[in-house]
Amino acid sequence: MLLHRLLPLARQVGVSPELRGWNWHQPPLKPYYDVKIPMYSVCSKYCPNDRDVYLAQVKKVKPILNFRVTLGKILHGVVSDALQGFMKGGNISFEEWWEKIRWEGLVGDRELLKRRAKQVWDFIEKNCIAQYANLSATQPYASDHDLMQSSMPFLIEHKISGELLGLSGLLSLDCYDYLRCIMFDLKVDDKQEDWHRLFPVGYAIVFESVHEVPVDVCCVLYLSFINEKLVIKKDIFFTNNELRSWWIEERDHKLEIVALKKDPGVPNACNEDCIYYKSCRGE
Numbered sequence: 001m002l003l004h005r006l007l008p009l010a011r012q013v014g015v016s017p018e019l020r021g022w023n024w025h026q027p028p029l030k031p032y033y034d035v036k037i038p039m040y041s042v043c044s045k046y047c048p049n050d051r052d053v054y055l056a057q058v059k060k061v062k063p064i065l066n067f068r069v070t071l072g073k074i075l076h077g078v079v080s081d082a083l084q085g086f087m088k089g090g091n092i093s094f095e096e097w098w099e100k101i102r103w104e105g106l107v108g109d110r111e112l113l114k115r116r117a118k119q120v121w122d123f124i125e126k127n128c129i130a131q132y133a134n135l136s137a138t139q140p141y142a143s144d145h146d147l148m149q150s151s152m153p154f155l156i157e158h159k160i161s162g163e164l165l166g167l168s169g170l171l172s173l174d175c176y177d178y179l180r181c182i183m184f185d186l187k188v189d190d191k192q193e194d195w196h197r198l199f200p201v202g203y204a205i206v207f208e209s210v211h212e213v214p215v216d217v218c219c220v221l222y223l224s225f226i227n228e229k230l231v232i233k234k235d236i237f238f239t240n241n242e243l244r245s246w247w248i249e250e251r252d253h254k255l256e257i258v259a260l261k262k263d264p265g266v267p268n269a270c271n272e273d274c275i276y277y278k279s280c281r282g283e
């Protein structure tokens with residue numbers, strides 16, 4: 001998919017220069033308003049009216065987390081810490097990691113959360129060991145450091161500033177594969193949505209704005225559970241003009257809500273799973 005479809009497509013079709021992150025100083029990437037918002041405010045489409053952005057960024061309302069969001073937070077932590085732990089020589093066990101979780105604001109059945117977290121931790125550990133062993137078996141003269149860097153070529157939770165594009169200065173991207181130049185975003189969800197692609201596309205544009213390297217391929221990695229089994233799906237795609245323009249439209253719209261303090265109003269019906277449901281609808 002990557003070598004025979006996406007990379008040839010990216011070379012053939014290309015990306016318009018004005019949509020590359022390093023052209024942040026001119027339209028359409030140059031932000032109109034002098035406010036900064038987080039990446040999830042730009043990309044999230046959980047709320048049909050985008051009122052969640054108004055509540056969080058203008059009214060400073062604190063969300064009330066539910067099980068779905070808690071699981072997402074915990075599994076993001078597992079993926080990041082298990083991978084980074086392995087890269088540093090496997091210096092932390094799952095039990096030690098679990099004991100360090102700060103539970104403030106998190107909700108849900110802890111036994112179930114722990115079981116899910118352990119499944120993901122074990123999966124990552126086994127895959128890291130296999131990747132390292134495979135590479136080591138083909139390159140017997142490579143140093144440990146080289147084997148580690150090339151079997152797991154990932155920047156994990158890389159800290160980067162999105163300020164050139166009207167975003168927070170403290171962004172943290174899930175994962176960037178620096179050998180294949182792929183921006184990854186992790187979703188704990190069994191349902192794929194088109195707008196999930198906006199997250200890695202946004203990080204790709206930010207990465208281009210700061211490091212000035214092209215990021216032509218993105219991937220949303222879905223984690224879910226069926227019959228107690230961990231299921232992983234990948235949505236890998238070309239970071240084309242259309243997706244980049246969609247991300248810019250969303251960014252401009254959300255920046256406008258925050259800069260002008262525009263309340264987008266409440267729709268007729270909302271999903272009760274919304275983390276702002278109580279403060280927003282007062283029900």
Ligand code: SF4
Nearest residue numbers: 047052270274277280
């Ligand atoms: S309760 Fe409805 S309108 Fe309010 S933030 Fe949630 S989805 Fe949006």
